[in-house]
Amino acid sequence: MNKYSPFWVVPYISNNIDIKLYKNWIFFSSLEVIEGISPLNDKGEDFYNILRREVSLYDNCLWIFNDSKFEEEEYAKxxxxxxxxxxTYLYSFISRPGIIIFYKNGGFTEQPPSFENFTTGVVENVTNEKIKRILKITDFIYQRELNHYLEIFEYLREIKKSKTFIRELALWSFVEQHWKSKEGEYIEKSLKNMKAFIFGEDYRNEFRRSFDENLKKFNFSISNKKGNVGEIRNSLAHGSFFKNKKNWNEDDWDLFFNIHNKLFDMILLGIEKEIFEVVN
Incomplete structure (x- = not known):
């Protein structure tokens, strides 16, 4: 039976990864692939040129290879x-997989990756820590068949790609449902549960304090009162944010996106903790 070793390309990133290996994952830049350093050998330059006609690849793109050999259904999963x-972790996107096919007679062949019709205006920084987080989550979900968490990441990915206010409403709604301890609890209690789960009683945690302070500032700035998380969620749901955004100043927008990014990061920290500490 044939075996398959998949590989992928991630464009539109500032590749600051200086590790070459993490578990069964191997990383290469476009330049290294072109020079024949990757498992593609001299096919690397051909595949790079094929992809360059599809999207604007450049030398800092990340090529990710998995050194394992899978059955066809396994690598598809x-x-x-x-x-x-x-x-979910990045604003960029990943290619459809290329494949190195190993035949049972000892031969092998390579097939190039390809791209769906996605665009992004963001060139983001990818670090050693971030790529390790992504691949650790991927391995856990794959090896332990955590289909429930795959569904969560599918949902969070859709949120990540959504328009600004739709994305914000969906995030708060996710927190409310995922971290409520019993029926009838509202967003304030769910947010408190999430922070307690992630940070415990460490109320001096800088990330936690920064989020809480910015949330209070934002509430006061746009409503002239302390407000609460429930009001934010309801304003998003009823369209008040969209209607009143024309009155926001630059500081309001900065706070809005700062809160959004920190909320998304907290959700990911909470999901990671569930998978690595509770499920495991």
Missing amino acids: LNIILKNSLE
């Missing part, structure tokens, strides 16, 4: 998990 986890 791994691809779905990696796509949803990576595109």
Whole structure:
């Protein structure tokens, strides 16, 4: 039976990864692939040129290879998990997998990756820590068949790609449902539960304090009163934010996006903790 070793390309990133290996994952830049350093050997330059006609590849793009050999269904499943986890953590996107096919007679052949019709205006920084987080989550979900968490990452990925106010409402709604301890609890209690789960009683945690302070500032700035998380969620749901955004100043927008980014990061920290500490 044939075996398959998949590989992927992530464009539109500032590649600051200086590790070459993490578990069964191997990383290369476009330049290294072109020079024949990757498992593609001299096919690397051909595949790079094929992809360059599809999207604007450049030397800092990240090529990710998995050194394992899979059955066809196994690598297809791994691809779905990696796509949803990576595109939840990053604003960029990942290619459809290329494949190195190993035949039972000892021969092998390579097939190039390809891209769906996605665009992004963001060139983001990808670090050693971030790529390790993505691949650790991918491995856990794949190896332990955590289909429930795959569904969560599919949902969070869709939120990540959504328009600003739709994305914000969906995030708060996710927190409210995922971290409520019993029926009838509202968003304030769910947010408190999430922070307690992640940070425990460490109320001096800088990330936690920064989020709480910015939330209070934002509430006061746009409503002239202390307000609460429930009011924010309701304003999003009823369209008040969209209607009143024309009155926001630059500081309001900065606070809005700062709160959004920190909330998304907290959600990911909470999901990671569930998977690595509770499920495991």
